[in-house]
Each structure stands twice: as structure tokens, then as C-alpha cells.
Amino acid sequence: xxxxxxxxxxxxxxxxxxxxxxxxxxxxxxxxxxxxxxxxxxxxxxxxxxxxxxxxxxxxxxxxxxxxxxxxxxxxxxxxxxxxxxxxxxxxxxxxxxxxxxxxxxxxxxxxxxxxxxxxxxxxxxxxxxxxxxxxxxxxxxxxxxxxxxxxxxxxxxxxxxxxxxxxxxxxxxxxxxxxxxxxxxxxxxxxxxxxxxxxxxxxxxxxxxxxxxxxxxxxxxxxxxxxxxxxxxxxxxxxxxxxxxxxxxxxxxxxxxxx
Numbered sequence: 560x561x562x563x564x565x566x567x568x569x570x571x572x573x574x575x576x577x578x579x580x581x582x583x584x585x586x587x588x589x590x591x592x593x594x595x596x597x598x599x600x601x602x603x604x605x606x607x608x609x610x611x612x613x614x615x616x617x618x619x620x621x622x623x624x625x626x627x628x629x630x631x632x633x634x635x636x637x638x639x640x641x642x643x644x645x646x647x648x649x650x651x652x653x654x655x656x657x658x659x660x661x662x663x664x665x666x667x668x669x670x671x672x673x674x675x676x677x678x679x680x681x682x683x684x685x686x687x688x689x690x691x692x693x694x695x696x697x698x699x700x701x702x703x704x705x706x707x708x709x710x711x712x713x714x715x716x717x718x719x720x721x722x723x724x725x726x727x728x729x730x731x732x733x734x735x736x737x738x739x740x741x742x743x744x745x746x747x748x749x750x751x752x753x754x755x756x757x758x759x760x761x762x763x764x765x766x767x768x769x770x771x772x773x774x775x776x777x778x779x780x781x782x783x784x785x786x787x788x789x790x791x792x793x794x795x796x797x798x799x800x801x802x803x804x805x806x807x808x809x810x811x812x813x814x815x816x817x818x819x
Contacts, residue, residue: 572620579609580617587623594625639724645714645740654681657740658712660702661753662694662722663760674760675699675722677706680752686710696722703731716740718750 572580582605583598593601595615602609618624651657657680665672675698676688687705691698699722715737717723723741732739742750 576613576617579607579613580621582607583614583617583623584621587618591626594627597625639721639726640729641719641724642729642739642741644716644743645738646716649714651680654679654684655710655712656681657714657716658686658706659716659750659753660699660723661718661750661757662699662720663757665760673698675702676753676756677702678753678756679712680716683752683756685756694722696725696728699723700725700728700731703728707731707735711735712737714738714740716742716750718742 579602582602586598586601587593590597590601595611595618598618599609599611599614602614646657649657658677659680660675660677662673662675665674673691673694674688675691677686678684679686686709687702689698689702689705715732717728717740719741722728729739
């Protein structure tokens with residue numbers, strides 16, 4: 560037999576690694592959001608001796624990766640229709656003149672969710688909100704439909720994310736006769752009032768405490784999903800009704816009358 564025809568058999572994983580892989584696989588089914596760091600810590604609590612590099616390699620062999628959001632929540636679909644920004648130089652002086660919406664990522668103790676909210680620019684009132692564990696457009700459309708049950712804006716502003724440029728979303732606005740405005744690419748300040756809402760939601764103590772609490776009530780009843788933000792719905796509503804607008808310290812949002 561020639562030297563070229565003789566091959567060494569690849570080394571197999573030792574029994575100890577196979578045992579660790581079974582443990583990792585079982586735990587991953589229960590906690591698919593565990594990456595190599597948290598999996599290593601979990602093994603250490605069980606008394607297993609395995610450093611992170613070893614756990615990384617074993618998870619890579621098994622094709623396991625922690626469920627986590629990508630770096631962006633705004634991804635444009637090139638086939639969708641893009642509308643110009645209509646609010647440059649416009650004075651916002653009445654309720655229901657301009658509404659806007661956006662999506663944000665919410666970290667939880669044992670995972671994450673995405674939140675979509677519709678807000679009135681003049682009153683800063685949160686008109687509706689919806690939660691989802693994916694970035695598809697259905698929960699954004701649900702939030703829009705809920706908001707439209709209570710009124711109709713003259714202009715509706717969004718970013719260029721595929722959730723908002725989809726035909727289902729823009730078609731719903733066109734059906735109501737609403738002018739559609741979209742932020743320029745990279746222009747986060749074009750939707751500054753929703754960004755300010757996200758800061759309040761994530762930083763103020765009441766919502767932070769609520770966000771860390773696990774519950775099966777409110778929005779998620781019957782869905783079989785534990786979401787820490789499920790109790791934040793009343794907080795969003797109360798914040799909209801009672802909080803004085805921090806930029807001017809004038810009227811409370813709920814006290815501003817609608818347009819004539």
C-alpha cells in the first residue's frame with residue numbers, strides 16, 4: 560500500500576466530552592438564550608470542570624448558538640415603497656396632527672422582546688403598543704390598527720424599516736387617507752419623540768423594575784410566554800396621562816385637546 564493511500568482516522572471525541580455535550584444539549588433546550596459564557600457558568604454550578612473555550616468548541620460542533628437579536632432593528636426591503644420626510648420645518652401645534660411609531664429591543668432577565676409603540680407628537684401620548692419575540696411586521700400592524708380605533712392623524716411618520724415600508728402597513732395608512740412620512744437613512748433625530756419614549760421606558764426606575772419581573776398576565780395571557788414587560792402596559796398608559804412633557808413642562812399629555 561502506498562503512503563498516499565493510507566489515512567489516519569480522525570480522532571473521536573472522548574467520552575467525557577460526549578457527556579458534556581449531552582448536558583449542554585439538554586440545558587440548551589430549556590434555555591436557548593444561553594451562550595458559551597452562561598453555559599460555562601451553569602456547568603460550573605453543577606460541579607463540572609470545563610472552561611469557556613471548551614464549551615465554545617463543543618457548542619460549535621453541535622451547531623448551538625444563543626438566540627439573540629441582530630445589531631439592527633431597522634432593515635430596509637429594497638422592493639418596498641419609500642416615502643419622503645414631510646415634517647421638516649412643520650410646526651406641530653395640535654393633537655392628531657402627527658403620529659409616529661418605532662420598534663425597540665427590550666432586554667429581559669432571561670431573553671429579550673421587541674416593542675412597537677404609536678405616539679402622538681403634540682401630546683406625547685402613547686396611543687397603542689404591542690410586544691413580539693420576532694421582528695416581523697405583524698405586531699407593528701397590530702399596534703397601528705389599535706391606534707386607528709381612537710382617531711386618525713394627518714401625517715404618520717416612521718423610519719425605513721421593512722416593517723413600516725411593507726404594503727400591508729402603508730396600505731392601511733393610505734386606506735385611511737393619511738399622509739405617509741419616512742425618516743431619512745441614518746436620521747434617528749427625525750423620530751426623536753419616540754426615541755425619548757424609549758429612554759424613559761428603559762431608564763426610569765418604575766419601568767425598569769417592571770421590566771425585570773416575570774409574569775403571565777396582560778398581553779401574554781393564553782400565549783404561554785413569560786414576558787417581563789407584560790405589566791408595563793398600565794405604566795405606559797399612566798406615563799402618557801400624567802407625565803408633564805419634559806421639554807416644556809407645560810400641559811399633561813392627556814389634557815391637550817384634539818384638533819377642531
